[in-house]
Amino acid sequence: MKLCTCKGIRTCSSCNPNKIKIENQNCIVCYFCPKISKIVKENCISDLKCEEFHKVNIELNGIILIENFLTEDDKNYLLGGICSNSWVDSQSGRRKQDFGPKVNFKKRKINLTKFQGLPEYIERFVNRFSDIPELKDFNPVELCNLEYNPTRGASIDPHFDDFWLWGERLVTINVQSSTYLTFTPGFPDMFDESSQAFFSSVCSENHENMGNNCAVSIKVPLPEGSLVIVSGDARHKWMHAVSAADVQSTRIASTLRELSMEFTENDRELSRKLIDLSLTFNGQPVN
Numbered sequence: 001m002k003l004c005t006c007k008g009i010r011t012c013s014s015c016n017p018n019k020i021k022i023e024n025q026n027c028i029v030c031y032f033c034p035k036i037s038k039i040v041k042e043n044c045i046s047d048l049k050c051e052e053f054h055k056v057n058i059e060l061n062g063i064i065l066i067e068n069f070l071t072e073d074d075k076n077y078l079l080g081g082i083c084s085n086s087w088v089d090s091q092s093g094r095r096k097q098d099f100g101p102k103v104n105f106k107k108r109k110i111n112l113t114k115f116q117g118l119p120e121y122i123e124r125f126v127n128r129f130s131d132i133p134e135l136k137d138f139n140p141v142e143l144c145n146l147e148y149n150p151t152r153g154a155s156i157d158p159h160f161d162d163f164w165l166w167g168e169r170l171v172t173i174n175v176q177s178s179t180y181l182t183f184t185p186g187f188p189d190m191f192d193e194s195s196q197a198f199f200s201s202v203c204s205e206n207h208e209n210m211g212n213n214c215a216v217s218i219k220v221p222l223p224e225g226s227l228v229i230v231s232g233d234a235r236h237k238w239m240h241a242v243s244a245a246d247v248q249s250t251r252i253a254s255t256l257r258e259l260s261m262e263f264t265e266n267d268r269e270l271s272r273k274l275i276d277l278s279l280t281f282n283g284q285p286v287n
């Protein structure tokens, strides 16, 4: 009998004990250096001289990383709020708490009956967004808290967040423990010639070892207490993932999403209602 909730190709340590070994067979790994916003070959997060590292001829535009967004007090306050609600099992060994409308992405339908707003504990952080120029007019209509436990092999497979409902900016507060957000090219055709040339040179160099799994991945460090905004190319051209091998201790992250322009323009009244409801900060988990 299956003890987990994984479906399709998704796995956790319970349904696939070899999971971490398989993920580690991955491709060429580069790192995003938040100090220079460039891709480098070595991991230089703790090294102040990262300009000296060999830069790689690709770019990952659309990442903003604000280190130390949370103080130690903020972290404890946020964890206190999150831990006052229970978790439900999700895919790939994760557990989640969701505050937002119920969505059927296939049918492009949303249902507001259960949603009473974002939780009270997130209000002070959403208020602080007005100090961040890149979050101008960011009105979140969903908060999803995820827990990644290494003993469950928790991860999230490479994916794009939905484009019909969710807007340009994905905002994640890294509440507990540090990890990497790993980006892989979603549609190689969307990249300029020099990036495509880089992808194919990497692929041919590594062909023997990698077979069909040929890919480049870029790891963006997500230190505990940081806030990351994913938009632009990082949202539209690159898929993102959290690999099980990068979850060293229990990770808790809170992702906030805004409505897309398309959705807002198609139904202004419903969009206004959703935003107003969210910002009552009166909600309970809907899962």
Ligand SMILES: O=C(O)CCC(=O)C(=O)O
Pocket: 144, 146, 156, 161, 172, 181, 240, 241, 242, 253, 255
């Ligand atoms: O855990 C994270 O930082 C990312 C989660 C994510 O990509 C998602 O929920 O769509």
Ligand SMILES: [Fe+2]
Pocket: 159, 160, 161, 240
């Ligand atoms: Fe995502």
